[in-house]
Amino acid sequence: MGRLAxxxxxxxxxxxxxxxxxxxxLGQNARRMGAAGFARGRVLADLLTAAAPHIPIRDLATLQEHHRGLMGEELADRLVKVAGNATTAVGAAGGALAAVEFAAPPLLLTAPAQLAAETLVVAAIEVKMIAELHEVYGVQVQGSGTARGAAFLTSWARQRGINPLEAGSLTSALGTAAKSALRKRMLRVLGRSLTTMGPFLTGAAAGAALNRAATRALAAKVRSDLRGSVPAPPPPPLPGERPNLRSAD
Known part of the structure; x- marks a missing residue:
């Protein structure tokens, strides 16, 4: 998951x-844990929670170096485009795998595990995007890898930016409400992945398009929140106007 994300x-x-x-x-885990946990989203949420601290998140300096010095909104646009391309590619890859399975019906038994894999990878890519958007907008999320992972998972599940000043926003474990939101969000992404099960390569096209649109919509919501959390710089003085400095008195 780390490499794919x-x-x-x-x-x-x-x-x-x-x-x-x-x-x-995941197919091996499903047989061991039972299909019910996967169907309710509990196992998928637990797996993503375990993986979150290991998703590679780049700091602002690394992002700027990797993207040729872009800054601000241009850098954010680039991150969203890259994430959208990645989730698009996952949808296309899943559809291609499904096309192979339809050509060999016995392999359809692996379809639930494939859907779970797509869901986890798409979620991991979007969590990474959200974390790096926080870097771009200067919203610092401090703490251990586990605490940061929990914060970004909550941000992804609620489709909101993180407010570090909000009580309980940075904890090492997800609360009950956050776990419930995460399970529901995982199930929605799982439902989106069902489109890749279409016959031949129609599933690849549908899965790719839905993933791209959903990733962009998520990014727009989070960016709107993050813009609101960054104080606006003071307006520049008008021509001939002296800066508003405090009196020496």
Whole structure:
């Protein structure tokens, strides 16, 4: 999940191979844990919570270096575009895998695990995007990897930016309300992934389009919150106007 979420330039073959490997691992877990937990979103939420501290998050300096010195809204636009491309690619890869499964019906037994894998990877990509948007807008989220992971998961589940001054916004564990929101959000993404099960490559096209639109919509909501949390700079003085300085008295 870390590689699938963190590598902006991953080629299609590698992405498909890693997605298939994750689906196989999830299939083994489903047999061991039971399908009910997956169906209710509990297992998916638990897996994403465990993975969150390990999702690679770049600081502002690294982001600017990686994206050729872009700053502010231009850098934020670039991050959203990259994340949208990544979730689009995951939807396309999932649809391609589904097309293979429809050609070989016995493999349809792996479809639930494939949907779970797509859901987790899309969620991880969007969590990474949200975390890095906070860096761009100067909203510092301090704490351990676990606390930061919990904060960004809550931000993703609620589709809101983080307010570090809000009581309880930075804790090392998700509260009951946050866990419930996370499970519901995972189920919504899982439902979106169902489109990749369409026959032949129609699922790939539908999954790619839905993922791109949903990632952009999420980014717009979070960016609106983050803009509101950054104090606006004072307006520049008008021509001939002296800056408003405090009196020496």
């Amino acid at each position: 963190g590598d902006d330039d991953m080629d299609r073959e590698t992405r498909g191979r890693l997605l298939g490997r994750l689906a196989r691992l």
